[in-house]
Amino acid sequence: MNKTVLALAGAAVAAMLVSGAYAADKKELAIVVKGLDNPFFSAMGKGCADWNAAHADSEYTCTYNGPATAADEAGELQIVQDLINKGVAGIAISPSNAPAMANTLRQIAPKIPVITIDAPLDAADQKELAKTYFGTDNYAMGVAMGEWALKLMPKGGKVCLQQGNPAAANLLLRANGFRDTVTGEKDTKALTGQKGWTEVAGCPNITNDDTALANQQIADTMTANPDLNAYILTGGWAQFSPQAYTQNFGPLKDKIAAKTFVVIAGDTTDSQRAVFRDGLSNVQIGQRPYEMGNKAADILIKLIKGEAVDPIIYTGLDTCSQEDIGICSTP
DSSP: OOHHHHHHHHTSTTOOOOSSOOOTTSEEEEEEOSOTTOHHHHHHHHHHHHHHHHTTTSSEEEEEEOOSSTTOHHHHHHHHHHHHHHTOSEEEEOOSSHHHHHHHHHHHOOSSOEEEESSOOOHHHHHHHOSOEEEOOHHHHHHHHHHHHHHHOTTOEEEEEEESOTTOHHHHHHHHHHHHHHHTOTTOOOOBSGGGEEEOTTOSEEOTTOHHHHHHHHHHHHHHOTTOOEEEESSSGGGGSHHHHHHHHGGGHHHHHHTSSEEEEEOOOHHHHHHHHTTOOSEEEEOOHHHHHHHHHHHHHHHHTTOOOOSEEEOOOEEEESSOOGGGGOO
């Protein structure tokens, strides 16, 4: 299927790539992600499919949905509207644009349980419109990145953060957590020399979840700033294209090993573990997307049955460093 057809599918109700066999007589529990072209979300879809396999006799089925790319914010909003209008039993959403998704949910006022996974809505909207948030403690993920940066670069340095969609609440929280940690000051908006940390011009990079753009931004930023000391990838976009990523960071492999240039990246998908094992990042802070996709249906079923669910359910983090490669030791 070509990209044009995929894009059209993503903007319409038909962006219904179903994880596992879909049975029309079963009640649908829909997972909606930011973009189907992202390996992180593919792991979530695998979790959904495995839930179906493990619950073949259930009256419910888990489906995996999303626009072709995360750049199609309108497509994600349309998919959510169509699923709710269709009458699905419950829906779990990773909102690409948190304020826009909140407006959509507020206008539709769904009678079914709605939860957020991977990315929450903005705080007030989350409390009003979603029954729970199931996923990473994103601020804590940013804190972990900051703690590693302090360990590897105790005197600070010139750094660039790379983020995804500028309206994605989860990525904003990670950036906030990183900045607050390296400065020791709450609500740090930018690094302007506090405790030796400075964000260079043009940063943070805003990728809009585009892998090619992410790698081009890295190349441009490093060319413009030959004295750059560190890159903090709050998500894995650049590493989803290992060839382009290697072109950027391969020449710095010795510096990365010596910790004179530091790369800390979010997530541990297959391609990311590969470049990490090649020595092209110092640390990977991994989330648990499979768990998000595999357990979201169980949470929705509890809500449908009227059972209590905590307003926040965190899935935890997995860290790989070059000193302790952990889960990144395997392909």
